[in-house]
Amino acid sequence: MSLGLEEIRAASLRLRGRAVRTPLIEAPAASRVAGAWVLAKPEVLQRTGSFKFRGAMSRLSLLTEAERRRGVVAYSSGNHAQAVACAARDMGTSAVIVMPSDAPRLKIENTRNHGAEVVLYDRVKEDRVAIGQRIATERGLVLVPPFDDPHVIAGQGTIGLELVADAAQQGLAFDLVLAPCSGGGLAAGIATALAALSPRTRVIAVEPETHDDLARSLASGARVSNPEGRVSICDALMAAQPGALTFPLLQAARAAAVSVSDAEAMAAMAHAFYEMKLVVEPGGAVALAALLSGKIDARDKTVCVILSGGNVDADMFERALAS
């Protein structure tokens, strides 16, 4: 299938009453720091604590009756895991989730609490895609990829529809939308929606410095990977490279990419705690970090920052507050 505004609108209809329509919140403190008019889209308030529920439910709501009886399988560092597990329970089907053994404890527990079967793997030595595909084949399950699936991308793109609608209601239009980026599903979905509905808005994908594959891919015009073995506190943003579907969408929408350090992500988490009263995980805070650290010059612009997830253990949260 192609992926455009029509598919994103269809996903939005499927999500109605199933996903939270998150609000757009003014961010006066961030506005002062950036010299801009900043609003935040807190996807931390989304079901399962991250935007991933949108993509998962967008895909699972299309299962045939036969597929629903067999169930689904997904591989994920944690947020897609919880999202697929929760969406599966909502849709009356079962889920097997392949997760790295070093994922935050909270994410593993939540996934199990949603009734999913969790299969752990070694992030360094094993290939999660291969494990997921093997389970799908052996058990006859539908594989739900974390980003490289048109229905998943369309689900994340519903954020773009909401941004345009809420901005219009407030009589404003965004110059910039900043979105955390790993495989690129979130940024590609939003960029595709905005390219159609608000072409003057620029989407900037924000990556951890250790995983700046999108920035390098956009610069070189072809998908490149991150060196193996790199680790970031942004556990949600450690995909190896941009997706085969997401990358051309990001190119077509003329998206840009910047990166931030772990320290900048933690400072943004602390800002969200003190100034926004929101719990944001490291990977969920990188877009805000790019703004606050000055990596993006937003002076005099109207800016939306996506706070994409809030699934963080207390230990890591306290580390950020102490930073």
Added chain:
Amino acid sequence: MSLGLEEIRAASLRLRGRAVRTPLIEAPAASRVAGAWVLAKPEVLQRTGSFKFRGAMSRLSLLTEAERRRGVVAYSSGNHAQAVACAARDMGTSAVIVMPSDAPRLKIENTRNHGAEVVLYDRVKEDRVAIGQRIATERGLVLVPPFDDPHVIAGQGTIGLELVADAAQQGLAFDLVLAPCSGGGLAAGIATALAALSPRTRVIAVEPETHDDLARSLASGARVSNPEGRVSICDALMAAQPGALTFPLLQAARAAAVSVSDAEAMAAMAHAFYEMKLVVEPGGAVALAALLSGKIDARDKTVCVILSGGNVDADMFERALAS
């Protein structure tokens, strides 16, 4: 002036574009615990991090030009302080704030950051009302009381208007609305709005066990005080007794009152962190605590929990997460 629906609607118009219209958020985890359908009104997302901004702005937006030139004075444990300081800056006037010297550091700093002059006093030995009134007289300032003022109560009551509107849009009606309670401005404002617009909804005010003056006042039919010298981690909820204006409003609206322990408040803060991704201060979490601890039997009911404030120091927040 009298205080009814008309005054609350007028306050709502004055707050438009000045206060945040906070969303109504589904709380699936709390719903499971309580066996109820629970939604949360996160006033932590309100400007200055608590509902107090509504009442402060409601009052300050009515200053005459002469009053605006002279400025305002308020006494407050912290949230009303920040709210009056911020509203004063918005309205182009100045504020003197009388605060207890043991208020959370964050609240004192934020109040100063909003440009207010802070006067500290000893919570045990000195009388904040007397200090506030003396400063008002000496300097010719308008005193903005934390709860016993009809325009302040009307401002807090705008939450009731929003609850009714948002519930109607979602095709539901609340059986119960649970609101944290100190002097009673929040609960009285909401109860007054709901008595007019949704008479089947019961408002329950939630207090710290150490400061259960409203429960005892409602039981005895007259305002009674808390024993002096009591301390709670709910620094925002330590008023000596119900207000002269708020108490009859709460009686007229047939509000009830229950109380929770410090430990129950901290457990609710941890729940909000893990399950709602919201930062809630101890006093802001007591309504949720009453629900989660079973102090209120909400089985099979539709319930709104007001999360009234999120101004908490990192130390106290970490204590709650470790509890």
